[in-house]
Amino acid sequence: MARQRMHNRRAGRGATSTGASWISYSDMMAALVLIFVLILCLSLHSYMTMLEEKSQELETQRALVIAKEAEVDKIIIQLDAQQATLDAQNAALILAQNDLTTAQDELAAAQVVLTSQQDELDKANAALASREKELIILQGELANKQIALDAATEVLASQKQAMAEQAEKIDTMVGLRTQIVSDLSQTLANSGLRATVDATTGDIVLESAVFFEFNSYKLSEEGQALLDRFLPAYMSVLLDSEYRDYLGEIIIEGHTDNVGEYMSNLDLSQNRAQTVVKYCLTTTSLSAQQRELLRTLIVPKGKSYTDPVYNADGTVNAERSRRVEFKFSLRDAEMIAEMNRILQKMETE
Numbered sequence: 001m002a003r004q005r006m007h008n009r010r011a012g013r014g015a016t017s018t019g020a021s022w023i024s025y026s027d028m029m030a031a032l033v034l035i036f037v038l039i040l041c042l043s044l045h046s047y048m049t050m051l052e053e054k055s056q057e058l059e060t061q062r063a064l065v066i067a068k069e070a071e072v073d074k075i076i077i078q079l080d081a082q083q084a085t086l087d088a089q090n091a092a093l094i095l096a097q098n099d100l101t102t103a104q105d106e107l108a109a110a111q112v113v114l115t116s117q118q119d120e121l122d123k124a125n126a127a128l129a130s131r132e133k134e135l136i137i138l139q140g141e142l143a144n145k146q147i148a149l150d151a152a153t154e155v156l157a158s159q160k161q162a163m164a165e166q167a168e169k170i171d172t173m174v175g176l177r178t179q180i181v182s183d184l185s186q187t188l189a190n191s192g193l194r195a196t197v198d199a200t201t202g203d204i205v206l207e208s209a210v211f212f213e214f215n216s217y218k219l220s221e222e223g224q225a226l227l228d229r230f231l232p233a234y235m236s237v238l239l240d241s242e243y244r245d246y247l248g249e250i251i252i253e254g255h256t257d258n259v260g261e262y263m264s265n266l267d268l269s270q271n272r273a274q275t276v277v278k279y280c281l282t283t284t285s286l287s288a289q290q291r292e293l294l295r296t297l298i299v300p301k302g303k304s305y306t307d308p309v310y311n312a313d314g315t316v317n318a319e320r321s322r323r324v325e326f327k328f329s330l331r332d333a334e335m336i337a338e339m340n341r342i343l344q345k346m347e348t349e
Contacts (some may be wrong), residue, residue, distance in 0.1 A: 006059065030047075063093075066083060090178075095180070101268055102342050115272070130264065134179055147154055148183075167304050169184070176243070176246055176330065177201075177202060177330060179239070180202055180237065180243055180328075181198075181199060181201075181202040182199055182343045183237045184202060184204070184234065184237050184238075185197045187233045187236065187237050188204075188230075188233055188234070188235075189282035190233075191229065191233040193206070193226075193229060193233065194206075195230070201327070202327070202328060203325055203326070203327045204234070204325065204326040204327075205323065205325050206226055206230060206323070206324075206326075210223065210322070211223035211272070211276070211322065211323055211324055213322075213324075214259075214318070215260075215268065216320070217254075217257075217268055217271035217272040217274075217275050218275070219275050219276065219279055224279065227276070227279060227280070227285075228283060228285040229285075230326075231280060231283060231284050231285050231286055232286060234326060235286055235294065236292050238250060238328055239293050239294070244293065245246055245331075245332065245336050246330050246331055247297060247329075247331065248297075248328075248329040248330050248331040249297055249298075249299050249328065249329045250294065250297045250298045250299070250326070250327070250328050251298075251299050251300060251301055251326075251327040251328065251329065252273045252276050252277050252280070252299070252300050252301065252324055252326065252327075253269075253273060253301050253302075253303050253324060253325040253326075253327060254268075254270060254271070254272035254273030254274075254275075254276070254300065254301070254302045254303065254324055254327070255269055255272075255303050255304075255307060255308070255321055255322065255324070256268050256269045256272075256304060256321065256322060257305060257307050257308060257316060257318035257319075257321040257322055257324050258305040258316050258318075258321070259318070259345060260305075260306050263304075264307065265304040265305050266302050266303075266304040268302075268304075268307075269302035269303050270301070270302025271302070272302070272322075272324060273300035273301055273302055273324060274300045274322045276300070277298050277299075277300045280294060280298060281294060281295055281298070307319070309321045309322040309323070
C-alpha cells in the first residue's frame with residue numbers, strides 16, 4: 001500500500017494542488033486505517049490470547065467443576081446412602097419412640113399400680129406396726145396374766161391342799177357326828193328317855209312332854225321334870241372330853257303352834273328357847289363344871305310356827321308343836337362343808 005502511494009506520488013507530481021491535497025488526505029486516512037487495523041489486530045490478538053487463556057482457565061475450571069461435580073456426585077451418593085441410613089435410623093427411632101412411648105405408658109400404669117400397692121403396703125405396714133404394738137401389749141398382759149396365773153395356781157394348789165386337809169377334817173367331823181349321834185341314842189335309851197334323834201344331824205325332839213301351855217313361855221312342871229332327866233344324859237355325851245373340843249354350839253330351838261301371827265309367835269318361840277336356856281344354866285341336875293361349859297356353847301333361837309308337828313291325818317298337833325328342840329354343831333363344820341363343796345365343784349370343772 002505504501003508502494004502504491006509512492007507510485008501515485010510519482011505519477012501525480014504534476015497534478016494540481018487539489019489533487020495533491022486529496023492524496024495527502026488519503027494517505028493520512030490510510031495511515032489511520034492502518035493504525036486502526038494494527039490496533040485492532042493487536043487488540044484481537046490480545047483478546048484471542050486472553051480468550052485462549054480464559055478458555056484454558058475455563059477448561060481448567062470446567063475440569064475442576066467436573067471433578068467437583070464428581071466429588072459432589074460421590075458426596076450426593078454418600079449423602080443418599082447416609083440419608084437412607086438416616087431414614088432407616090429415623091424409622092427405627094420412630095419405632096423405638098413408639099416402643100418407648102408404649103413402655104412409658106406401661107411404666108406410668110405400673111407406677112400407678114406400684115403407688116397403689118405402695119399405699120396398700122404402707123397401710124399394711126402401719127396395721128402391722130399397730131398389730132405389733134398390740135401384740136407387745138398383749139404379750140405384756142399375757143406375761144402379767146401368766147404371772148398372776150402362776151400365783152393363782154400356787155394359791156389354788158395351796159387352797160386345794162388346805163381344802164383337802166379340810167375335807168379330811170370334815171370326813172373326821174362326819175364320822176365324829178355319827179359317833180356322837182350313836183352315843184346320844186344309846187345314852188338316852190339307857191336312861192329310859194323317849195326321844196327322836198335324827199340319825200344324820202343328831203337333832204333331838206323330846207316326846208311325851210308338854211313344855212308350854214298355849215300362848216305361854218312358862219316352862220311346865222312336866223317339862224322341867226323331863227329336862228332334869230334329859231340334860232344330864234345329853235350333856236354327859238356332848239360335854240365329854242372326847243367331844244367337847246369339837247363342839248361349836250348347843251342350840252335350843254323354840255317352836256309354837258300355828259295359831260296367831262308370825263311375828264308374835266316369833267317372839268313367843270324366842271322366849272320359850274330362852275326359858276329353856278335359863279333352866280339349863282341353873283338346874284342342879286348338871287354339875288357346876290357342866291353349867292360353866294354349857295354357858296359358852298348354848299344359844300337360844302326362836303322359829304315361830306315355821307316347823308309345826310303334824311298328826312297322822314295332816315292336821316297340826318298344837319301341843320307337840322309348842323316344844324323345844326336340842327341341836328348341836330361342830331366347830332367350823334359349816335365352813336369346812338362349804339369349802340368341801342367348792343373343792344368338789346372345782347374338781348368337776
